[in-house]
Amino acid sequence: MSISANALSSIASVGALSVPLQPAILLAGACVLALSVAAFLLNKPSRAYQAGENTVGKEYDAWTEEGILEYYWGEHIHLGFYNDSDVQNIKNPLKSSAVFKETKYKFIDEMYKWSGAEAGGNKPLKVLDVGCGIGGTSRYLAKKLGEDTKVTGITLSPNQVQRATELAKARGLANVEFKVMDALKMDFPDNSFDLVWGCESGEHMPDKYKYVEEMTRVLKPGGTLVIATWCQRETPPEFTESEKEKLKFLYEEWAHPYFISIEEYERHCKKTGKLEAISGANWVKVIREIVTLGELAGYRLERMHRAFASGLMTYGMIKVCCKLTGDCATEVRSRLRSRRAEG
Numbered sequence: 001m002s003i004s005a006n007a008l009s010s011i012a013s014v015g016a017l018s019v020p021l022q023p024a025i026l027l028a029g030a031c032v033l034a035l036s037v038a039a040f041l042l043n044k045p046s047r048a049y050q051a052g053e054n055t056v057g058k059e060y061d062a063w064t065e066e067g068i069l070e071y072y073w074g075e076h077i078h079l080g081f082y083n084d085s086d087v088q089n090i091k092n093p094l095k096s097s098a099v100f101k102e103t104k105y106k107f108i109d110e111m112y113k114w115s116g117a118e119a120g121g122n123k124p125l126k127v128l129d130v131g132c133g134i135g136g137t138s139r140y141l142a143k144k145l146g147e148d149t150k151v152t153g154i155t156l157s158p159n160q161v162q163r164a165t166e167l168a169k170a171r172g173l174a175n176v177e178f179k180v181m182d183a184l185k186m187d188f189p190d191n192s193f194d195l196v197w198g199c200e201s202g203e204h205m206p207d208k209y210k211y212v213e214e215m216t217r218v219l220k221p222g223g224t225l226v227i228a229t230w231c232q233r234e235t236p237p238e239f240t241e242s243e244k245e246k247l248k249f250l251y252e253e254w255a256h257p258y259f260i261s262i263e264e265y266e267r268h269c270k271k272t273g274k275l276e277a278i279s280g281a282n283w284v285k286v287i288r289e290i291v292t293l294g295e296l297a298g299y300r301l302e303r304m305h306r307a308f309a310s311g312l313m314t315y316g317m318i319k320v321c322c323k324l325t326g327d328c329a330t331e332v333r334s335r336l337r338s339r340r341a342e343g
Helices: 005-042 055-066 068-073 084-089 096-115 136-145 158-171 208-217 241-253 262-271 289-293 299-309 326-342
Strands: 126-130 150-155 176-180 193-199 219-232 275-282 313-322
Touching: 055 068, 055 158, 068 096, 084 096, 096 136, 096 193, 096 219, 096 313, 126 136, 136 150, 136 158, 136 176, 136 193, 150 158, 158 176, 193 208, 208 219, 208 262, 219 262, 241 299, 262 275, 262 313, 299 313
Parallel strands: 126 150, 126 193, 150 176, 193 219
Antiparallel strands: 219 313, 275 313
């Protein structure tokens, strides 16, 4: 049997190609394997909440010691308040870092204004910041409200208290202090504070009603409680299996035991029997960080971005006033009359 020159040439060409194809196939296989491992790791939450293990305090201890959050987020470990120009500037690599940090100060100002803490014409003289982190908000409020206002910040993390205190001393602020304390079992007496502030701490609480109840206990009659927190949508309709899986990832990625809805926070406030003028709102369109940065940042933030953008998650704002009751009510009314007379 004879083989033509063209046929031999074709066979030779195929044979020559078979050698370089082998490493190419190996490389492709390695890439597929690497992508599979990466997908597995990215879809595996890394900070699952463990009941009774002080998961949140330990995580924040580690992050504070490493300085990672402070380096990237600044002194405020919460989201920012964005106007239209901020939304555009956050996408500009030359401006994004400054905008990312500046909008957090805007958020504090907007949250304070929305709370109505000065609706009666008087600023709060004793303020409690529940879940204060490294004290950015506590220090800002202490400076904003002046030396005659005393601000106290509490956190589960000793490292955060240490760092918060260092920064307060560096700023020369004598009207702010920080304590290691469990928000569900606070050491303060009843009726201690004019304003109780809970910014992005409710997410981490294993008992949401106890969180609200304990903040209410230390709130003076006539005082203001304001909460900003990640929430999940109200049910019904019940969550689909896909939604449950998405929520589970967010719980376990950021050391959250669970979320509740804005409406459930409102019900918790009503259940205390001590709060009135209860009002809730969804600020997801103004915090924008989750909605906007998810398009620019990593995969894990993208998961969060999609949950907020789809309505599965909401950004809950809750404000309430403590009822004026009993002898304390008479005292508060008398004090308000005296201040008006002096003013």
